[in-house]
Amino acid sequence: MKAIVSATIETVTGDAIENGTILFDNTGILAVGEGLVPPEGADVIDGKGLFVSPGLVDAHTHLGVFVQGYPESMADGNEKTNPLTPQLRVIDAVYPHDPGFVDALSGGVTCVQVLPGSANVVGGQGAILKTRVDVVDKMVVQAPSGMKAALGENPVRVYGEKSNTPMTRMGSASLMRQALNDALNYREKKEEAERKGDFFEKNLGMEALLPVIEKKMPLRVHSHRADDIATAIRIAEEFQILYTIEHCTEGHLMAPYLAEKNVMAAVGPTLVGRSKLELKNKSWETLTALYNAGVHFCIITDHPVIPIDQFIVCASLACHAGLPREVALKAVTLWGAEHLGIADKVGSLEAGKDADIVLWDGDPLDARSHVLKTFIDGEEAYSLS
Numbered sequence: 149m150k151a152i153v154s155a156t157i158e159t160v161t162g163d164a165i166e167n168g169t170i171l172f173d174n175t176g177i178l179a180v181g182e183g184l185v186p187p188e189g190a191d192v193i194d195g196k197g198l199f200v201s202p203g204l205v206d207a208h209t210h211l212g213v214f215v216q217g218y219p220e221s222m223a224d225g226n227e228k229t230n231p232l233t234p235q236l237r238v239i240d241a242v243y244p245h246d247p248g249f250v251d252a253l254s255g256g257v258t259c260v261q262v263l264p265g266s267a268n269v270v271g272g273q274g275a276i277l278k279t280r281v282d283v284v285d286k287m288v289v290q291a292p293s294g295m296k297a298a299l300g301e302n303p304v305r306v307y308g309e310k311s312n313t314p315m316t317r318m319g320s321a322s323l324m325r326q327a328l329n330d331a332l333n334y335r336e337k338k339e340e341a342e343r344k345g346d347f348f349e350k351n352l353g354m355e356a357l358l359p360v361i362e363k364k365m366p367l368r369v370h371s372h373r374a375d376d377i378a379t380a381i382r383i384a385e386e387f388q389i390l391y392t393i394e395h396c397t398e399g400h401l402m403a404p405y406l407a408e409k410n411v412m413a414a415v416g417p418t419l420v421g422r423s424k425l426e427l428k429n430k431s432w433e434t435l436t437a438l439y440n441a442g443v444h445f446c447i448i449t450d451h452p453v454i455p456i457d458q459f460i461v462c463a464s465l466a467c468h469a470g471l472p473r474e475v476a477l478k479a480v481t482l483w484g485a486e487h488l489g490i491a492d493k494v495g496s497l498e499a500g501k502d503a504d505i506v507l508w509d510g511d512p513l514d515a516r517s518h519v520l521k522t523f524i525d526g527e528e529a530y531s532l533s
Contacts, residue, residue, distance in 0.1 A: 149173045150526065151186035152507060155195025160202055160474075160482045160496040170200055172503035174526035180497050193507070193521075201477070201512045202497050203258025203504030203524065204459055205484035208368075208394055208414045208448035211249060211262050211277075212242035212284070216452060225265035227272070228306050231314060232327050235352035236272025238264050239291050242284045248456055252279040253530035255457035256506035256519045259289065259485070259494050263394075266298035266370040267306045269314060269323045273356060274368065276488055278504070280529040289490060294392070295360050297324060298370035299379055301426050321379050328387045331357035366390040368414075372397040372426040381409050392487060396445070398429050400437035407441040412487055416448040419462050432469035439475055446484040447476075464515045473513055 150172055157168035159180060169184040170177065186192050213225040224241035227233050242262055252260065258279055264271040273292035280287065303320050307313060314320040334354035341348035359365035369380040372395045384391040393399070396413040399406055406413065415434055422428050438445045447462050449455070454462065463476040471479070485495030493502050503526035510517035522530035 149178070149187060149190045150193070151190045152193045152195045152200055153186065155198045155200045157497060158199060158201040158477060158512065159498065160478055161498060170497060170505065172505065172523070172526050174503070176526070177497060177499050177501050177503050179499055195507065198520065199508040199510065199512055199517070200497070201256065201506045201508065202481045202495055203506055203522065204256045204480050205259045205488070205495050206257050206449055206451065206456060206459055207261050207446050207484040207487045208416070209260045209262055209451040209456060210265060211252065211260055211451055211456065212244060212246045213238060213262060213264070214452050215243050215246040216248050226267035228267045231269045231303055231307055231323055232353070233268050233272055234270045234295060234327065234356040236264060237292065238262050238272060239275045239284060239288065242275070242277070244281050244284045244287060248451060249279050249281050251455060251457040253522045254519060255459055256508070256512070256522055257456055257459050258504040258506070258522060258524050261293055261488055263368065264296045266296070266302040269298060269303050269320050270327050271296040271298060276490060278524050280524040289493070292365060293488060294366045294368040295357065296370070297367050299324070299376040300370065300372050301424055302370070317376065317379070321383065324383055325386070327357060328361060328383070328389070330354065331361045335361065360389055361387065363388070363390050366392050368392050368394050370394045374398040374401050377402065381411065397427055397434065399443070400431060400434040401429065403437040403441035403443060406438065406443045411443060413438060413443060413445040414448045414487055415445050416462065417450040417453040419454045419458065419465065432466060435466050435479070436470045439471060444483065444486065445479065446487045447479040460512055461515050464513050467513055476513060
C-alpha cells in the first residue's frame with residue numbers, strides 16, 4: 149500500500165481537501181480524506197506543500213500512430229486509399245515506444261483515447277489506453293472505443309486532389325450516410341441468413357459498423373466548422389446513433405443549439421495557430437460559451453498537434469480566458485472520462501477507482517508547477533527525480 153499524506157488533494161468531485169491523505173495500491177484508490185492514518189508498513193510520501201490530482205484524461209490523441217521524430221511518410225494514422233475504412237483498428241498501428249507516451253507521463257496524463265486521423269469519412273476504430281509503456285495490449289482500457297469519422301476540409305482535400313468522392317462537404321455527408329445505410333442492410337441480410345440457417349459471408353467493414361448502428365459504440369465525428377457540426381448531428385439523428393463532436397472549433401457560434409441537442413464535445417486543439425480555413429474562428433471563447441450554455445465538453449490536445457505534455461497548460465489558458473478553475477480541472481480529468489464512458493474507472497479521486505494519481509509541486513493549473521510523480525494503477529510510472 150502507498151499513502152500520500154499532508155497534501156492538498158484535488159478530488160475533482162468536491163472541494164479540495166487541505167492536509168489530506170490518499171491511500172492506494174494496485175487494486176485502486178482505497179480511501180481519500182482528512183485524518184486518515186496509513187497502516188503500518190505502508191509506503192508513505194510526505195505531501196506537505198504539494199498537490200495531488202487525478203491522472204489527466206485526454207479524450208482525443210494520435211499517440212503512437214503519428215510517432216514523434218518519424219517522417220510523415222511513415223505515419224500510420226491515415227489509410228488514404230478509400231474514404232470508407234471502418235474495418236481499420238488503431239490498436240494495430242499504435243507504437244508504444246513513441247516518445248509521446250513518456251511525455252504524457254511527465255505531464256500527468258495517465259489515460260488517452262487514440263484515434264485514426266481524419267483523412268477518411270469513416271476512418272476506423274479507436275482505443276482507450278493507459279500511458280504506462282508496455283505491450284500495447286496490456287495498455288488497453290477499452291478497444292474499440294468509438295468509430296472515427298470526419299467531415300470538413302480533410303477528406304475533401306485528400307480525395308478531391310485525386311478527383312474522387314468526396315470533393316465537397318455534400319460528398320462527405322453522402323458517403324457517411326451510405327456507410328451507415330449499408331450497415332443497416334447488412335444487418336438485415338445477416339439476420340435473415342441466420343434465421344434460415346444459410347451461409348453468410350462476413351464483411352469486416354460492415355461488422356465494425358454494427359456496434360454503431362446498434363447504439364453500442366459512438367461515432368466520433370471530426371467537425372470544426374459550424375455547418376459540419378450541424379451535419380454530424382443531423383446524420384446521427386437520422387440513424388439514431390450515439391455520437392460525439394470532436395474538435396467543435398466553432399461551437400461557440402451555436403452553443404445553445406448544442407445544448408438543446410445534448411451534444412458531448414471534445415474541444416481542441418486550441419493552443420495552435422489557424423493553419424487552415426476551418427480554424428479561422430478558433431477561440432478560447434468556445435470553452436466558456438459551451439460551459440455557459442450547459443454543453444458537456446472536455447479539453448483535448450489532438451497530440452501531436454499540441455504536445456501532450458502541455459495538456460495542463462491548455463486548462464490553465466482556459467482559466468485565463470474565463471473558465472472557472474474547478475471547471476478547467478474537470479475538463480482535463482472527469483469530463484474527459486465521461487466523454488469516453490469510463491468515468492466509473494478514472495477521472496476523479498474516489499475510493500474504488502483506478503489509482504491513477506499525479507503528485508505536483510504546486511497548483512496543477514499554475515503553468516509553473518511540475519509533475520513530481522505519476523502513478524498508474526497504483527504503480528509509479530514516472531518520477532521527476
